[in-house]
Amino acid sequence: MTTTQPLLEVTNLRKVFTGVGGLLSRRDVVAVDDISFALQGDQAKLITIVGESGSGKSTLARCILGLTQPTSGAVRYRGQDIQSMSKAEMHAYRRAVQPVFQDPYSTYNPFYRIDRVLNVLVRKFKLAASPKEAKAQIDEALRVVDLRPHDVLGRYPHQLSGGERQRVMLARIYLMKPRLIIADEPISMIDAALRALFLNILLDFRDQHGISCLFITHNLATAYYLGGEIMVMCRGRAIEHGAMDDVIAQPAHPYTQLLLESVPSQDPRQRWTEKRGANAVEASELRFDANACVFVERCPRVMEICRQQRPAHVPVQDGQTAACFLYSAEVAPVPTS
Amino acid sequence: MSTHLLAATDVRIHYHSTGGAYKVVDGVDITVNRNEIFGLAGESGCGKSTLVEGIMRLIRPPGKIVSGHAMFYPQQPPQSMTLHGSNNNGAAGIDLFQVSEPDLRYLRWRYISYVPQGSMNSLNPVMRIGDQMIDVTRQHSELSKREAYERVIDVLRIVGLSERVVRSYPHELSGGMKQRVIIAMAVTLNPQLIVADEPTTALDVNVQRAVLETIAEIKQRTGATIIFVSHDMAVHAELVDRLAIMYAGEVVEVGTVYEIFETPKHPYSQRLIGSIPQLGGQRTRLESITGIAPSPIAWPQGCRFHPRCPHAMDICKQVAPPAFEISPGHRAACHLYSEAQPIQLHEAAAR
Numbered sequence: 001m002t003t004t005q006p007l008l009e010v011t012n013l014r015k016v017f018t019g020v021g022g023l024l025s026r027r028d029v030v031a032v033d034d035i036s037f038a039l040q041g042d043q044a045k046l047i048t049i050v051g052e053s054g055s056g057k058s059t060l061a062r063c064i065l066g067l068t069q070p071t072s073g074a075v076r077y078r079g080q081d082i083q084s085m086s087k088a089e090m091h092a093y094r095r096a097v098q099p100v101f102q103d104p105y106s107t108y109n110p111f112y113r114i115d116r117v118l119n120v121l122v123r124k125f126k127l128a129a130s131p132k133e134a135k136a137q138i139d140e141a142l143r144v145v146d147l148r149p150h151d152v153l154g155r156y157p158h159q160l161s162g163g164e165r166q167r168v169m170l171a172r173i174y175l176m177k178p179r180l181i182i183a184d185e186p187i188s189m190i191d192a193a194l195r196a197l198f199l200n201i202l203l204d205f206r207d208q209h210g211i212s213c214l215f216i217t218h219n220l221a222t223a224y225y226l227g228g229e230i231m232v233m234c235r236g237r238a239i240e241h242g243a244m245d246d247v248i249a250q251p252a253h254p255y256t257q258l259l260l261e262s263v264p265s266q267d268p269r270q271r272w273t274e275k276r277g278a279n280a281v282e283a284s285e286l287r288f289d290a291n292a293c294v295f296v297e298r299c300p301r302v303m304e305i306c307r308q309q310r311p312a313h314v315p316v317q318d319g320q321t322a323a324c325f326l327y328s329a330e331v332a333p334v335p336t337s
Numbered sequence: 338m339s340t341h342l343l344a345a346t347d348v349r350i351h352y353h354s355t356g357g358a359y360k361v362v363d364g365v366d367i368t369v370n371r372n373e374i375f376g377l378a379g380e381s382g383c384g385k386s387t388l389v390e391g392i393m394r395l396i397r398p399p400g401k402i403v404s405g406h407a408m409f410y411p412q413q414p415p416q417s418m419t420l421h422g423s424n425n426n427g428a429a430g431i432d433l434f435q436v437s438e439p440d441l442r443y444l445r446w447r448y449i450s451y452v453p454q455g456s457m458n459s460l461n462p463v464m465r466i467g468d469q470m471i472d473v474t475r476q477h478s479e480l481s482k483r484e485a486y487e488r489v490i491d492v493l494r495i496v497g498l499s500e501r502v503v504r505s506y507p508h509e510l511s512g513g514m515k516q517r518v519i520i521a522m523a524v525t526l527n528p529q530l531i532v533a534d535e536p537t538t539a540l541d542v543n544v545q546r547a548v549l550e551t552i553a554e555i556k557q558r559t560g561a562t563i564i565f566v567s568h569d570m571a572v573h574a575e576l577v578d579r580l581a582i583m584y585a586g587e588v589v590e591v592g593t594v595y596e597i598f599e600t601p602k603h604p605y606s607q608r609l610i611g612s613i614p615q616l617g618g619q620r621t622r623l624e625s626i627t628g629i630a631p632s633p634i635a636w637p638q639g640c641r642f643h644p645r646c647p648h649a650m651d652i653c654k655q656v657a658p659p660a661f662e663i664s665p666g667h668r669a670a671c672h673l674y675s676e677a678q679p680i681q682l683h684e685a686a687a688r
Contacts, residue, residue, distance in 0.1 A: 265575060266574045
């Protein structure tokens, strides 16, 4: 019966932080501005949200996890608004939707050994019938994330490296067998060699254990590796959405194009040939106007309408949409003279 | 043949604790040529930042430079200083590990400048950018206030910032602009060597691109040599001329950026490059380096990478591999290449 219902549905989500800044420069910050998307529940999926710092992607994650109350809009899990969940339903939601945060150190209590994180979980959610079974489950979970149980059990969080701590978080998730992982920049603090391992574990979770993932990153190469769907955010708005391969191969929104051009090529023979120089865009420098496109100031193809109206999402090609007037039927782009 | 500007040999930097010595940098040799961008890569804890701190003589107790030389061969060395040895072109040099504190102070900023990790957050929040830059410039030179001001405007232009920035306070600038101010500061006195430690980390891609372009521009316009430290291999591919890969306190491979990316020899370098996701094209499952990173208090016996190496042989567990020359200038410290000629770096460079 749930096959037609999305696993997770975010509709018109908005989060405004009011009165940010000093006494004299008080202003409202729109961190998440009318975001909608759905994650279908028929099979495990990956959706990646890409955006620069200040684009609102972490606030979006916190709203989905129920850690931040949205100003308006709704987050629905299997059709039910998480704001209207009962205590028991919320408990179930917290079990089914698991977070992985950026800093793997701050999520641990430094006074307890690593074992406790896993033991408490097994006890609290009654995952095992006996202590022996619990031990077996924990060992299995650690092996899944490529850790040897005797290497980590009995140690304190500070004795593990960032990559190891982050993998213990994944072992914890494996024990829970959730439906969905919300991963907010989980690999920005771990080394390159272990990033690959972490990403591979997420792919295995999806393919072998049916666990979906909402992955948040600023790293486009990482996003591409995971595949699935991509949503690009800029100053709180989703400006492009589509299948990963389509968006990376043919980015539609000028902001997405600019982002892609700035990713280092990873091939010393294909370095950037032209200089971007002072035109480099920092998302946080863009002025915010509710009734205009967020990218007007820096867009190379800006038109008059971009300053007067906020562009709606329009289809670009199969399943790919962009919030840009260039693709809008009514507003034919004016040829540049 | 390119002229050496810096030749560090057998550098060992240890941190002493009650539990023993943490051998964070343990026998490193690097040679940096004039007017090149030399990259230092490796995972966190491999010793790359400690190595450059050592070269800058900024190690504080309990850390100690236990051995080694850091020969610096500038053009027109300060006349008052004692010179030791000479480089491959016969130029006399200064051993940065031996010069006195006052001499060191004379060298800093004028000859060598340093951009430490996260330094963009160390700008004085209650002082205008221009005043801070003029301050540093005058501390390390005899320029008048007027001359210093003109110099500051010049370098701000080189890094692509407008003159307006001199009157701004740090909080009015974005992260990328602050990082460019720091880089501008480092070049005000036209140093021959600039050491930049992770200058693009924590910046967004668009801004990262601007900073990388700035660094390339500085090399071109000022003729400076740059040592560029980063854990991000993609950034090295975009910027550097030659590259050293560090693992467990040692340099495991060094070569041109093409040699390292196209024909990496050391299994660690191969894995490091194999683990970078590519943007676009065919997706292949990324390799990862399994196992646990070793601790500087007890490096593994023999080759330090052998517990994680897919090609480990018996000899690797017992004998630490010397650097083998694969082709001129391309070296890898791995027993797989033992038929190549081992090089006695320490003797060659200490001459």
